[in-house]
Amino acid sequence: MLDDTIAAIATPLGEGAIGIVRVSGPEAVAIAEKLFVSRTGVDWRKQGSHRLFYGLVVDPATGQPVDEVLLGVMYAPRTFTREDVVEFNCHGGIVPLRRILELVLQHGARLAEPGEFTRRAFLNGRLDLAQAESILDIIRAKTEAGLAVAMSLLAGELSSRVRAFQDRLLGLVAQVEASIDFPEEGIEEATREDMVESVRAIMGDLEELLRQARYGKVYREGLRTVIVGRPNVGKSSLLNSLLREKRAIVTEIPGTTRDIIEEVVNIRGIPIRLADTAGLRKTDDIVERIGVERSRDLVKMADLVLVVLDASTGLTPEDRSILELVREQTGIILVNKSDIGDGEALARQVTPLFPDKPVKVISVKTGQGLAQVEEAIERMILGGQAVASQLPLVSHVRHKQALARCYEHLQEVLRALSAGENLDLVAIDLRAAWEALGEITGTTVAEDIVDRIFRDFCIGK
Ligand code: GDP
Numbered sequence: 001m002l003d004d005t006i007a008a009i010a011t012p013l014g015e016g017a018i019g020i021v022r023v024s025g026p027e028a029v030a031i032a033e034k035l036f037v038s039r040t041g042v043d044w045r046k047q048g049s050h051r052l053f054y055g056l057v058v059d060p061a062t063g064q065p066v067d068e069v070l071l072g073v074m075y076a077p078r079t080f081t082r083e084d085v086v087e088f089n090c091h092g093g094i095v096p097l098r099r100i101l102e103l104v105l106q107h108g109a110r111l112a113e114p115g116e117f118t119r120r121a122f123l124n125g126r127l128d129l130a131q132a133e134s135i136l137d138i139i140r141a142k143t144e145a146g147l148a149v150a151m152s153l154l155a156g157e158l159s160s161r162v163r164a165f166q167d168r169l170l171g172l173v174a175q176v177e178a179s180i181d182f183p184e185e186g187i188e189e190a191t192r193e194d195m196v197e198s199v200r201a202i203m204g205d206l207e208e209l210l211r212q213a214r215y216g217k218v219y220r221e222g223l224r225t226v227i228v229g230r231p232n233v234g235k236s237s238l239l240n241s242l243l244r245e246k247r248a249i250v251t252e253i254p255g256t257t258r259d260i261i262e263e264v265v266n267i268r269g270i271p272i273r274l275a276d277t278a279g280l281r282k283t284d285d286i287v288e289r290i291g292v293e294r295s296r297d298l299v300k301m302a303d304l305v306l307v308v309l310d311a312s313t314g315l316t317p318e319d320r321s322i323l324e325l326v327r328e329q330t331g332i333i334l335v336n337k338s339d340i341g342d343g344e345a346l347a348r349q350v351t352p353l354f355p356d357k358p359v360k361v362i363s364v365k366t367g368q369g370l371a372q373v374e375e376a377i378e379r380m381i382l383g384g385q386a387v388a389s390q391l392p393l394v395s396h397v398r399h400k401q402a403l404a405r406c407y408e409h410l411q412e413v414l415r416a417l418s419a420g421e422n423l424d425l426v427a428i429d430l431r432a433a434w435e436a437l438g439e440i441t442g443t444t445v446a447e448d449i450v451d452r453i454f455r456d457f458c459i460g461k
């Protein structure tokens with residue numbers, strides 16, 4: 001339903017200087033006419049678009065002023081939703097916001113669903129689907145690099161790459177169809193060779209994007225990281241030092257109880273999400289606080305495990321069992337307290353036992369080695385690539401999966417071409433490859449996927 005008018009509070013509910021009630025749709029302006037009374041004598045309906053007017057929201061039923069506001073008026077089609085949009089900029093309190101929303105709903109709007117403004121922007125062609133998804137990424141960005149990745153998605157950098165791929169595929173489809181229609185000897189042979197080459201070239205470019213996708217997600221979602229180690233090795237000291245130097249934001253992990261606070265630290269632009277699971281910052285016993293089971297689960301779910309050892313005590317059986325527990329996981333071994341123990345010797349001892357985990361000798365107390373830890377984290381995430389001079393274009397699993405499906409169809413095209421199969425079959429796979437890409441920008445995407453994407457949004461966005 002795009003012919004109705006939607007409204008929602010667009011700012012967080014709490015105390016703020018300003019709160020905004022946003023209204024979009026054919027009735028938006030009429031609703032403002034009913035509720036807004038100018039205080040400057042300006043006839044705002046006679047003014048241009050994209051202006052702010054000073055006045056009051058007055059309840060038409062009682063004639064009582066509700067709040068002093070700035071009314072923003074933006075006429076279609078140069079708006080976010082491509083519809084008429086009015087925004088009541090009122091005082092940022094729960095009561096004025098709710099009252100104004102109520103009045104707007106009484107006078108012709110309905111409450112917007114989560115993400116519905118952005119969904120309209122998508123349906124009305126203001127944004128493609130990937131760009132629409134970027135908006136939530138911007139809101140949730142945890143580091144500047146994460147924001148930059150989201151902004152490039154909004155700017156359509158991935159979308160234009162996708163469209164370029166689609167154009168190349170359509171070119172191939174045309175070529176195939178021409179040979180189907182004019183199947184003269186010789187032409188088909190040359191066409192097949194040509195096509196194999198073109199398909200290989202496209203696949204090469206897709207591979208590059210897929211490689212980036214491996215770490216692109218990390219910029220968007222952050223890296224779930226846990227610090228483990230036996231008592232007194234320096235876990236809380238490490239966490240505190242990271243938080244002191246690198247704290248980005250504090251969030252609560254959705255879907256878990258409130259006693260788990262997640263801190264995000266910014267390691268070279270990569271959001272490292274550290275769950276303070278074990279109450280690391282407190283001295284409480286981890287087992288008492290959350291139970292062994294739960295911390296084991298959190299360790300298993302982690303993308304990165306930092307295992308802390310103590311150079312002053314050497315490797316104990318307890319250290320060994322902790323290391324065994326995380327043997328299969330991506331991790332870095334930190335040999336701490338190298339200021340009071342022989343860190344290098346301990347590092348030499350554990351390196352051959354856990355050959356796929358980098359071992360770093362550090363001292364949280366003196367700060368020694370911490371820069372190398374950052375470097376090791378970055379190198380692991382970027383999969384040994386040169387440092388992120390170029391931010392990834394692909395940061396959503398959904399986009400990655402569509403690219404991968406496109407790639408698989410092209411593999412099938414190659415196989416069919418070299419097996420000398422009927423070109424009709426080749427054309428079918430080429431089209432399927434093209435469609436897979438369209439899921440990214442939303443031209444060929446199923447309704448329920450669109451629903452799922454916008455369900456994650458907050459109301460008012
Ligand atoms: P946790 O139980 O693993 O969280 O360990 P803590 O962070 O509470 O540290 C235990 C003790 O080791 C504290 O007294 C810290 O000050 C001390 N400590 C932590 N890191 C270092 C270090 O690099 N060098 C030295 N000398 N002491 C450290």
